[in-house]
Every structure is written in C-alpha cells, then in structure tokens.
Amino acid sequence: MDIATIVRPDGDGPAWNRIDFEAKLRAQGAAYHIHHPFNLRMNSGGCAPDEIRHWVRNRFYYQICIPRKDAAILANMSDRAQRRLWIERILDHDGYGDYQGSSAGGMEAWIKLGEAVGIERQDLLSLKGVSPAVRFACDAYVNFASQAPWQEAVCSSLTEMFAPQIHKDRLSTWPTHYPWIDAAGFGYFRGRIPLAGRDVAHGLEVTLAHFTTRQAQHRALDILQFKLDILWNMLDAIEKVCLTPAAVKA
Numbered sequence: 001m002d003i004a005t006i007v008r009p010d011g012d013g014p015a016w017n018r019i020d021f022e023a024k025l026r027a028q029g030a031a032y033h034i035h036h037p038f039n040l041r042m043n044s045g046g047c048a049p050d051e052i053r054h055w056v057r058n059r060f061y062y063q064i065c066i067p068r069k070d071a072a073i074l075a076n077m078s079d080r081a082q083r084r085l086w087i088e089r090i091l092d093h094d095g096y097g098d099y100q101g102s103s104a105g106g107m108e109a110w111i112k113l114g115e116a117v118g119i120e121r122q123d124l125l126s127l128k129g130v131s132p133a134v135r136f137a138c139d140a141y142v143n144f145a146s147q148a149p150w151q152e153a154v155c156s157s158l159t160e161m162f163a164p165q166i167h168k169d170r171l172s173t174w175p176t177h178y179p180w181i182d183a184a185g186f187g188y189f190r191g192r193i194p195l196a197g198r199d200v201a202h203g204l205e206v207t208l209a210h211f212t213t214r215q216a217q218h219r220a221l222d223i224l225q226f227k228l229d230i231l232w233n234m235l236d237a238i239e240k241v242c243l244t245p246a247a248v249k250a
C-alpha cells in the first residue's frame, strides 16, 4: 500500500534545515481534525447524548488499532534501542498488571469513558455502531504501519503533535456542555497529554534524522497528510451517521 504524493512546485530544492523542516510538519496542523465541523460542534456543546455515544463507540475502534499498529512498527524495527522506546506505546494503551490497577492503560480508560457516557463495557467491546468507513480508515493506518519502513510509520504518528490541544479542549468544554457525563470518564484525555508530548519528542527525533533530502522531506509531509486524512475521514463518517438521528441510537 502506498500513499498519495502531492505535487509541489518547490520539490527539488536543497533540504530544509531541521528547524524549517519541523516548522513545515507543524504547519500541517491546519488540516488536523480539531478543525473538523463535527469536532467544532462537539466541543461547543452541540451534540446530543446519542451523538457523543456514537463518537465514543467509533473512536474506540481507533483505540483498538493504535497498539496493533505500534506492534507492527515494533516488528519492523531492527534497532534494539528503538524497540525499547517504542514498546512503551503498546503498554500505554494495553496497560499491564492488574486490569483495574494504576497501569490499566488507555484502552481501559476509554472503556471508562464509554461507561461515563452510558455505554456498558461489553456493548463497547462488541463494536456495535462502528461505521465501515471508520474501520477502513483505521485499518489503513495499521496496514501502512506494517508495510512501510519503520521510520515512515513513526512519521505517520506525528499527528500527535496536535493532539494535546484537542484533549485540553475536551477537558475544558465538556464538563460545562455535557454535565450528564460522569467526570470519571475524562481520565483518558487527561492522561494522554503528557504521553503525547513524550511520543512526539521521539517521533520528531526519528523523522528529522531520517528524511534528510528535500524529496524525502516531501515524502514525510505526504505521510503526515495521509494520517491527517485518516482522522478527518473518521469524523466525516461519524458526522454522516449523525445526520440520521435514528441511526445513532446503536
């Protein structure tokens, strides 16, 4: 599987230095799903309870896919030091030790979010209500991670540069807009803020060191766009189902 290449007029110049290259990567945040109409509506209090539940159910499929794509990247890493760093990401989501303990992980925290919005654990785990387009988008991420060189797959995780803000937005707006949600469910968003910072520091280190010609740097920008498109498409699919209120009553 390959990703679309965007034709750019400045494709053949000399490589950007690290500062300029990082700035180009960060500028792609303009296409982050934080700007998607559904996200804007959700964070300004415009979603009905069934729509919030629909988002939580669909995003759970992404949550399931993250440790699977990280395991695919790990399998492609030939370097032991890199694997030692990367394995943390799987543990962050799958957790370790006691399933209800302090290291229960992000998946467990998302299940708690599900319960806080009124979805029972087994119901969430059943994947009821997950749109085919959301599955396709998330599966595309796992497939890319398993088939691409590991440095490219690491680069695709860099949408996390923009994630702390979206988590902070939910923490600052949801308690007011959606007082019916049990605050115990917000732990996932809170927990991801420091972890995203650590992931991005490592992801950027790999990306800035690996993509060192202008052509390669454009490839990195295309990879990041591919991942931005995955997230955007997920919200398109979620939003579309919400147009039919009867359909979101999973």
Ligand SMILES: O=C(O)c1cc(C(=O)O)c2c(n1)C(=O)C(=O)c1cc(C(=O)O)[nH]c1-2
Binding pocket: 066, 106, 156, 157, 158, 159, 160, 161, 162, 163, 166, 167, 192, 231
């Ligand atoms: O809530 C969000 O909007 C959002 C977005 C992203 C992202 O940008 O890919 C991640 C997360 N959350 C997240 O919680 C998470 O653990 C995560 C891991 C990754 C990744 O690509 O490895 N992205 C994201």
